[in-house]
Amino acid sequence: MSLYLYDGSFDGLLTAIFECFADRCEPIDIVNEEIYQASLLEDLRPVQTDTTKAERVIKGIDARSDGVGGELVYQLFLSELAGIELRIYRLVRLLVRQNDPNILENFANPDVLYSAQVKKMISREVHRMHAFVRFQKADNDIYYAVISPDFNVIPLIGDHFQRRYADQPWVIFDTRRHYGLYYDVNNLSFIDASSDILSFATVNAAVNSSLDGLEDQYQQLWKQYFQSVTIQERRNIKLHLRHMPRRYWKYLIEKQVGRK
Amino acid sequence: MSRTLEKLTILSGAAKYDASCSSSGSKRANHNKGLGNSDGMGICHSYTEDGRCVSLLKILFTNHCIYDCAYCVSRRSNDVRRAAFTVEEVVDLTINFYRRNYIEGLFLSSGIFKSADYTMERLVRVAKTLRQQHNFNGYIHLKAIPGASPELLHEAGLYSDRLSVNIEIPSEVSLKKVAPEKNYPDIITPMNYLSDEKDRYKDEKKHIRKTPLFLPAGQSTQLIVGASPESDLQILNLADGLYKQQRLKRVYYSGYVPIATDNRVPVLKAPPLVRENRVYQADWLLRFYHFSVDEIVSEAHPNLDLEVDPKVSYALRHPEKFPVDINKADYEMILRVPGIGVKSAMKIVKSRVHQRLNLDHLQRMGVALKRARFFITCPGSQYQHKDYEAGRLRQMILSSESVARQTPQLSLFG
Numbered sequence: 001m002s003l004y005l006y007d008g009s010f011d012g013l014l015t016a017i018f019e020c021f022a023d024r025c026e027p028i029d030i031v032n033e034e035i036y037q038a039s040l041l042e043d044l045r046p047v048q049t050d051t052t053k054a055e056r057v058i059k060g061i062d063a064r065s066d067g068v069g070g071e072l073v074y075q076l077f078l079s080e081l082a083g084i085e086l087r088i089y090r091l092v093r094l095l096v097r098q099n100d101p102n103i104l105e106n107f108a109n110p111d112v113l114y115s116a117q118v119k120k121m122i123s124r125e126v127h128r129m130h131a132f133v134r135f136q137k138a139d140n141d142i143y144y145a146v147i148s149p150d151f152n153v154i155p156l157i158g159d160h161f162q163r164r165y166a167d168q169p170w171v172i173f174d175t176r177r178h179y180g181l182y183y184d185v186n187n188l189s190f191i192d193a194s195s196d197i198l199s200f201a202t203v204n205a206a207v208n209s210s211l212d213g214l215e216d217q218y219q220q221l222w223k224q225y226f227q228s229v230t231i232q233e234r235r236n237i238k239l240h241l242r243h244m245p246r247r248y249w250k251y252l253i254e255k256q257v258g259r260k
Numbered sequence: 261m262s263r264t265l266e267k268l269t270i271l272s273g274a275a276k277y278d279a280s281c282s283s284s285g286s287k288r289a290n291h292n293k294g295l296g297n298s299d300g301m302g303i304c305h306s307y308t309e310d311g312r313c314v315s316l317l318k319i320l321f322t323n324h325c326i327y328d329c330a331y332c333v334s335r336r337s338n339d340v341r342r343a344a345f346t347v348e349e350v351v352d353l354t355i356n357f358y359r360r361n362y363i364e365g366l367f368l369s370s371g372i373f374k375s376a377d378y379t380m381e382r383l384v385r386v387a388k389t390l391r392q393q394h395n396f397n398g399y400i401h402l403k404a405i406p407g408a409s410p411e412l413l414h415e416a417g418l419y420s421d422r423l424s425v426n427i428e429i430p431s432e433v434s435l436k437k438v439a440p441e442k443n444y445p446d447i448i449t450p451m452n453y454l455s456d457e458k459d460r461y462k463d464e465k466k467h468i469r470k471t472p473l474f475l476p477a478g479q480s481t482q483l484i485v486g487a488s489p490e491s492d493l494q495i496l497n498l499a500d501g502l503y504k505q506q507r508l509k510r511v512y513y514s515g516y517v518p519i520a521t522d523n524r525v526p527v528l529k530a531p532p533l534v535r536e537n538r539v540y541q542a543d544w545l546l547r548f549y550h551f552s553v554d555e556i557v558s559e560a561h562p563n564l565d566l567e568v569d570p571k572v573s574y575a576l577r578h579p580e581k582f583p584v585d586i587n588k589a590d591y592e593m594i595l596r597v598p599g600i601g602v603k604s605a606m607k608i609v610k611s612r613v614h615q616r617l618n619l620d621h622l623q624r625m626g627v628a629l630k631r632a633r634f635f636i637t638c639p640g641s642q643y644q645h646k647d648y649e650a651g652r653l654r655q656m657i658l659s660s661e662s663v664a665r666q667t668p669q670l671s672l673f674g
Contacts, residue, residue, distance in 0.1 A: 102610075102614075105610040105611065105613075105614075106610070106611050106613075106615065107607045107621070107625050108614065108615050109614070110624075113624055113625065127303070131303050131304055131305050131306075132305070133361050134360060134361055134362070135361050136360070137359070145361070163289075163297040164290065166290050166293045166294065166295070167293045167295055167395075168359060218360065220265065221264065221268055221357075222357060222360070224265055224269055225317070226308070228268070228273040228276070229272050229273070229314065229318065230276075230308040230309045231277070233518070233530060233531055234310035234311075234312075234517070239307075240307050240309050240310070240311045242311075243304070243307040243313070244307045252306065253360075253362075
């Protein structure tokens, strides 16, 4: 019984799972070494990330799940939920032991049900980003959006926005995780706060100054539209909040009041 | 700018009574670096303070109207400020809202100015400009104006994703009373024409791959609930016919908002929101739960029960069909259990292949046991249904659910 330490990357986690199987060992836990709090009692097993091993694990998962397990496991990983590593390990173990893709549809199994629930949470957050991202056009003609999603969904939303906004350059920046996406009308790439193309300051600045000349006008029009489509006789704030929780408001133009 | 702002205020304010909000069901892929992409999934970009979703820029082209329909805020005799957009203004707003990810596309309706064709021609021109000049692949929903020529309707079908003609008043007798210039044939004719055209394109597509899209998201309509005396039975029969004969994708129901002080329509203190909600639930039973109208309402019970949802109401009227054995009953019957939705029913059917399901499993899967427990058997359930007659069971269900949870809209008006 060992506690496996990995470097916090997805490949690192997959390598750790590989080692668990290689060691024929039930892990006590699999923990990101950056957040691990040392304790003398545990048998520590640090893992060296190895992309070859990681790839073998993903192939194994896909082979036993009609090709859906790899993506599922990746999404679970992006949830960043406490203890998700061990949950992922257990799901992989289930797939290996049962060797039946349909096992992922046995919702009476607690590990399967938990994965389905987390996957649903992730999908909902991805969908919310599709809905709640608000671009602001800057004077350099790039459209900027700032987000701070509950889960690490940046890797999951690029395709959608690339297909949709194929003809305009845009940036979506996650201020909680300090990285984001940049699309230059040809390629989509990850950027971090120190990126040459766009520093974090630039992203912030786009919100305060150096906006395109017409940006403010369209924001005012949108706010006015949002106001005038409400039917006062049907006001229902509880329902409003259920669909649009307050934590998303700070980036929604239509919920910003005051600035005229 | 200030002029556009004023127009937008007037013309979105007048369009808000159309309940249609859907932006789903249309696949329109982005080619050659155009703007926008529809992949079939609708997205609600915002929610108004009345809790309805904002998916499309929903506006009237103009609120000038030659008609005088009692239920409509834009009726000729109503003293309101009037405005009209230009084609360019609508195109510019759509593009710029879309680029900022405010909307999925455009919902363009209009008052009838001059004539049906004159109005329809303007709407078509907006859609055509968006598609052809701006390579726009977002969602476009246009109104099909009753009485517009087939040529214009055909063109509208080529550039838009969905067309709708609103019936509004759920019987011709009532329609005559409140909207003297309108009649059912004028409404049903364009629906039938569009439905036939869509079929024709579908057939053609089988032989010629490059056949253009025609109305990929189909048609919808709206019925106003509570502005005229029709029963829920009449309303649901009408809707059912529209789904089957005109093959509409959606029928929207709009609880009548007492906007008019016109003596042809009733004076209500508040919109009949609970009834509207029940009609939607019944509509869902028709479309996703394989119910037929006569299982939901009948001549003996022409109106939906406002206290319990239509599925509970069905179960109480049919004690002989319950309890349902979770581990044995077929999917159709599991779908009929109050408290079990389509997703839970699928989960149950898939999971029970692997193991016997008990009450605890159902709870974890998300079944609303508060309602379901009275109608099922499985290991762990204390089935007691036999001991209660329908009236008592009804009371137990009512008291086990807070009114606020069951019908959220009540909490403000109760």
